[in-house]
Amino acid sequence: MPGLSVVFHPAAVEEAQAARQWYAARSQSAADSFLAELDRGIEAVSLAPERWPLFVHDTRRYLFQRFPFQLVYRVVKDSVQVVALAHGRRRPGYWKLR
Template identity: 30%
Template structure:
């Protein structure tokens, strides 16, 4: 098991997305949060390998976990003892918009 650290920007993206889903359909925001939380657990427990990002995202060490029900990627950098979630990125956003966050 490894530690998962979530950057403030990624946390804010998840909060804003959940609020939008909740506004669209009551209860859907909570379901989105549950999906994101489950994805964090998968990353923490290293249950499945994260997928490479599309080429358009640029050359970074980040990888992604694609949510099944929602059009979002959980973008993370994997270190030996820790995974750093740098974005909760909607599929319609420009790939790699979060690139500056991946710099130490």
């Protein structure tokens, strides 16, 4: 069953690229694992966007299992809008104005 389309805020794309580059500089295996976990998160929120509880400003968050990141997203009509790929231990709430 196809899920909702997933649209990334441009800043969330930059955050994903920066995180991948950071992991790749240390270990290509870690970078590959990070991207695989990101893909799992995207698929999960696409298929069941309301599975995760409300967070702040009508957003929800999907917590990564192996990395200190979270997909912060909101459901808008027939799509999921990822507003941030936020590091769980840095600058909480920086993305709230997106």
